[in-house]
Amino acid sequence: MKQVSVGVDIGGTNTAIGVVDESGHVLTKDNIKTPDHGDIDQYIQDLSAAIRKLITNAKMLNENLEVLGIGIGAPNGNYYNGTIEYAPNLSFEGIVPLVELLKKHFDDLKAVALTNDANAAAIGEMIYGGAKDMKNFVMYTLGTGVGSGLVVNGDLVYGADGFAGECGHTTLVPGGRLCGCGALGHLEAYCSAPGMKRTAFELLVKYNANNSLLADKSYKELNSKMIYDAAVQGDKVANEVFELTGHYLGQGIADTVHHLSPEAVFLFGGPTAAGDLIFKPTIKSMEDHLLPIFKNKIKVLPSKLDAGDAAIVGASALVWKELE
Numbered sequence: 573m574k575q576v577s578v579g580v581d582i583g584g585t586n587t588a589i590g591v592v593d594e595s596g597h598v599l600t601k602d603n604i605k606t607p608d609h610g611d612i613d614q615y616i617q618d619l620s621a622a623i624r625k626l627i628t629n630a631k632m633l634n635e636n637l638e639v640l641g642i643g644i645g646a647p648n649g650n651y652y653n654g655t656i657e658y659a660p661n662l663s664f665e666g667i668v669p670l671v672e673l674l675k676k677h678f679d680d681l682k683a684v685a686l687t688n689d690a691n692a693a694a695i696g697e698m699i700y701g702g703a704k705d706m707k708n709f710v711m712y713t714l715g716t717g718v719g720s721g722l723v724v725n726g727d728l729v730y731g732a733d734g735f736a737g738e739c740g741h742t743t744l745v746p747g748g749r750l751c752g753c754g755a756l757g758h759l760e761a762y763c764s765a766p767g768m769k770r771t772a773f774e775l776l777v778k779y780n781a782n783n784s785l786l787a788d789k790s791y792k793e794l795n796s797k798m799i800y801d802a803a804v805q806g807d808k809v810a811n812e813v814f815e816l817t818g819h820y821l822g823q824g825i826a827d828t829v830h831h832l833s834p835e836a837v838f839l840f841g842g843p844t845a846a847g848d849l850i851f852k853p854t855i856k857s858m859e860d861h862l863l864p865i866f867k868n869k870i871k872v873l874p875s876k877l878d879a880g881d882a883a884i885v886g887a888s889a890l891v892w893k894e895l896e
């Protein structure tokens with residue numbers, strides 16, 4: 573029998589589902605809209621039907637499949653309770669007992685588990701990716717927000733209530749930019765994709781940079797890909813955006829290193845596609861902020877998870893971790 577698990581990534585717009593094998597390959601995948609189901613019971617009903625259909629499809633390709641369980645990644649996912657709690661970008665309100673509801677449809681499976689999306693990415697890196705042989709590492713996910721997953725002594729750190737590892741909300745600049753969470757100066761307000769955009773506009777104003785390739789973009793349209801494209805063409809403002817983003821990120825990572833002494837820090841998400849543009853200043857700043865006992869020891873690496881399927885693959889890895 574070939575053992576597989578199902579990964580489910582619940583996002584504000586789409587819920588992506590995939591059947592994933594032991595090596596982290598997606599055998600078949602599908603998605604449903606997250607908000608279009610009226611209430612949570614109908615959503616669970618439709619999600620269960622989509623998962624069943626996908627399992628049937630996978631078994632048509634290979635009848636010797638054994639499905640071990642379902643792993644779910646969701647914003648504000650609480651591993652201990654199997655709940656999604658007050659997720660700001662989801663259409664579900666309050667505390668949703670997602671695992672309990674889903675288990676009613678899948679009592680034949682060995683494991684149904686849920687955690688937040690950054691934790692799922694970290695477990696994916698540990699089970700299938702670049703952290704296979706590591707017991708201590710950290711994952712930073714850069715996107716609309718900045719998430720993180722902390723692995724210590726081979727285990728993901730969940731903390732007392734299941735929400736450990738919110739490195740994106742550490743204070744980087746006292747009294748600084750307003751963060752999406754409502755506090756001031758958090759790392760996420762500087763190092764997320766929207767944070768990079770905010771940096772770009774600050775620099776355009778600072779240099780009165782009418783000749784920058786970014787100068788004719790509106791605030792609404794500018795995104796991190798445009799900043800990357802301009803930086804590659806030698807645009808001064810765009811290059812300084814990456815320098816500053818790396819500077820802030822390295823400062824935050826150095827603090828995480830001081831707390832946990834990891835072997836490596838993995839960076840995941842859209843802005844990491846910029847390669848050296850983001851990695852070089854991040855590593856330099858991290859080294860500048862580290863205690864001497866940590867200097868030149870900590871690897872800062874791109875995630876080895878395939879960007880397109882990483883959320884599904886990461887979520888599916890939860891099942892293997894559950895059954896270890």
Ligand SMILES: [Zn+2]
Pocket residue numbers: 740741751752753754755758760
């Ligand atoms: Zn915050």
